[in-house]
Amino acid sequence: MAKIQVITIIASLLFLSYITRLILKGKLREEYSIVWIVCTTILITFSFWRDGLGIMARLFGVYEAPNLVFTGAIFAILIYLLHLSVVVSRLHAQNKDMAQQIALMKEKMKKQESC
Template sequence: MLHMQIIIGLISIGFFIVTFEFIRKRYLREEYAILWLLTSLAIAILSLWPGLIDIISRITGFYYITAILIVIFVFLIAILMHYSIVISRIKDINKELVQRYALLEYKIKELEEKNKPK
């Protein structure tokens, strides 16, 4: 039990450091990193306080490992859905920007043409 606690604790610390590094190097925006920081925090709490699992099991009625796997699976699906939404929004914004850029560029060329010294 202690072994497992140490391993899980190390995982959570590793996870936290990686997330922190990614934010520091600006690979990740804080907005999206909060989820991962909270995830590492949740893992850390579970490793420091194994009794919490029992309490959660009693409250939710999830006693089996399969049930826990389902919870994890749902969590991952929710994250993927979240990213699909983010990507869709970014694609939309990108389209609007590309269109506006093209129209402005045409307008600039047109104005330059008009103001050319004859």
């Protein structure tokens, strides 16, 4: 096993344990941790299976294996950004609704105090 493989495997396992720790402490929600766990598992898989990236590149018809890595990373980032945009849009709508409800409740309280 090459030195870079050992370093990559150790770093990936440490990152995986850090993700687990964040989940257990409640600092990272499970729905967001899935992406990180999947990416780390892929890194660990290709760290053990050195020829795997070349085989996957040939399977998808990509001439150079690093191009497959960049294409996959860009695709994953775009999907994750879309997911975060949906979450932010939903939170924005909920925040707007809550602000309106609070304004109505304050108005109601002022009317009750004046009576």
